[in-house]
Amino acid sequence: MKLHADKPEALTVSGTNLEHARSHNRRAVLETIRRNQRLTRAELARLTALTPQTVSNITAELLEAGILLAGAPVRDGARGQPAIPLSLNPxxxxxxxxxxxxxxxxxxxxxxxxxxxxxxxxxxxxxxxxxxxxxxxxxxxxxxxxxxxxxxxxxxxxxxxxxxxxxxxxxxxxxxxxxxxxxxxxxxxxxxxxxxxxxxxDATAAAIGERLYGSASTLQNYVYLFVGTGLGAGLFLDGSLYAGGRHNAGEIGHMIVEPDGLHCECGNRGCLERYVSLRALGECMRLPDDNEALRALLAQPPLAGDAWLRQAAPRLRQAINILECLLDIEAVVIGGLLPPAWQQALVDSLHPLASSTRSSQASRLRLGSAGRDVVxxxxxxxxxxxxxxxxxxxxxxxx
Ligand SMILES: [Zn+2]
Structure with a gap:
């Protein structure tokens, strides 16, 4: 899968062209209103660090197009003109x-x-x-x-x-x-x-979904671990998504955790997703390679997958230690395609966590809370x- 049509790598940093600046600023305005629900133009200018004139131009255009709604004017203290709160028009x-x-x-x-x-x-x-x-x-x-x-x-x-x-x-x-x-x-x-x-x-989309709908809404730095058929991570750092140079940041399924471990199709041995993934669960439990067998297993309580949890936990604990030491994140959010009880069992099996740049045991790991549609x-x-x-x-x- 390629994310974009082939184009030559840029050799120089290009200057900002006006059209790009306009759409970039529009995005900043929309994101800021979505996060805060209702903002006046003055508040928008402060939060986005855009000039009042730029905010005024962008919001005028978005109001005209019906993307923003203007509320009833509110007076801010005794002085000044009443300000109009703006919100997204659903x-x-x-x-x-x-x-x-x-x-x-x-x-x-x-x-x-x-x-x-x-x-x-x-x-x-x-x-x-x-x-x-x-x-x-x-x-x-x-x-x-x-x-x-x-x-x-x-x-x-x-x-x-x-x-x-x-x-x-x-x-x-x-x-x-x-x-x-x-x-x-x-x-x-x-x-x-x-x-x-x-x-x-999918892991990046899960990180966005958890930010907008789930337990990561107040976090500025976190990693979403998506346990799917393989394993991926979405990185949310300093308040924004981190995609990497070719949109492959967070591809931790192929991080080596056992140098002489299980063979992986990527050509390496001991990749993390060979131990922590639905595929690894199926292999560990010697399930036939079909959806039905996995569905039946996951319908049982997580004790049915205890052998897999015991092999997955130490490797995942090591990966979490690396993520924390490398990125100084507030939390690792664990989600993906496991049923909630299995996700909880996986999180439970990771305690106690290794010490790292983060010391509290309790809040370092969180269960994804945005539900099945998070991605x-x-x-x-x-x-x-x-x-x-x-x-x-x-x-x-x-x-
Ligand atoms: Zn691999």
């Missing part, structure tokens, strides 16, 4: 999030305020693009049937799946990746699906906060 625009993994496709539609408006879930079986595209199209038409009027103001789709992306010898190798996606990029998918598509890794909801936020999303220009021109 019906100002809509966005779709699609999570594709080995076993499920979950598609959600959210409004501008992030509220779930429609949802579809379909079983899949390790789909290639050729198999997945018709399923995604069907999910889109089902979403449209649930909320047809929203289609007029659709910003696009965030499509997320397991990584890594575009890494020779890793991307489409082995049972933890989805097959046949290495030649696909967002441009091709946008053309095939008839709307702007942003691609991202799809995080994916749906991608088009809303994508400063390059061309749909904004369409909505603004239509106003």
């Amino acid at each position: 019906d100002g625009a809509y966005s779709i999030g699609v999570q594709l993994d080995h076993r499920h496709l979950i598609a959600v539609m959210v409004d501008m305020a992030g509220v779930l408006r429609a949802r579809v879930e379909t079983p899949v079986d390790r789909p290639s693009p050729k198999q997945a595209l018709p399923v995604i199209k069907k999910a889109l038409s089902d979403l449209k049937a649930q909320s047809a009027s929203a289609w007029e103001r659709l910003l696009g789709m965030g499509l997320v799946m397991p990584g890594p992306f575009g890494v020779q010898g890793m991307t489409s190798v082995g049972p933890t990746t989805l097959p046949g996606w290495e030649a696909m990029d967002a441009t091709q998918l946008s053309a095939a699906l008839g709307m702007p598509v942003r691609l991202e890794k 799809a909801l995080g994916a749906a936020a991608l088009p809303i906060f994508d400063e390059f999303n061309p749909q904004y220009e369409v909505l603004l021109k239509r106003a």
Whole structure:
């Protein structure tokens, strides 16, 4: 999987062109209002460090396009003009999030305020693009049937799946990746699906979803560990996502934790996801390689997977120690495709944690709390906060 169409690596740092600055500032305004719900222009200027004139221009445009709503004026103390609080208009625009993994496709539609408006879930079986595209199209038409009027103001789709992306010898190798996606990029998918598509890794989308909907809303530095068929991490550092040079930051499934350990399809031995993943669970419990056997196991209490927990815990504890020492994070959030009771058992098995730059035992590990749709909801936020999303220009021109 490639995230973008091939383009030459930039050799120099380019200056800011005005169009880019405008869309970047618009994104800053939208994100800041979403986080704070209601803000006056003066508060926006302070929080975004933009000039009052820039804030005034951007908010005028977004109000005109119906993306922002103006509230009743409030007087701030005795002096000055009354200020108008601005909020996101839930019906100002809509966005779709699609999570594709080995076993499920979950598609959600959210409004501008992030509220779930429609949802579809379909079983899949390790789909290639050729198999997945018709399923995604069907999910889109089902979403449209649930909320047809929203289609007029659709910003696009965030499509997320397991990584890594575009890494020779890793991307489409082995049972933890989805097959046949290495030649696909967002441009091709946008053309095939008839709307702007942003691609991202599932772990990164989970980190966004947990930030917007779950237990990470107050954290400035955390890592989301996504235990799926493989293992990935979403990095949220200093208040923003960290994607890495080629969007593969957090691909910790291939971090070596046992130099002479189990062979991995990437060519190394002892990769972390050979011990901590649904695939590793199935192998450890000697399950047949099919979805049914795993589903049946996960329907039991986590004691049924005790042998796997005992092999996973020390390796994961080591990885958490590395993440804490390297990144000085406030917490590691654990989520993914395990049922909640199994996630809890995995977290419990990690205590006591090794000492690191973080000392408190209690708050260093958190369970993902945004629920089963965390990845799809995080994916749906991608088009809303994508400063390059061309749909904004369409909505603004239509106003
Ligand atoms: Zn590996």
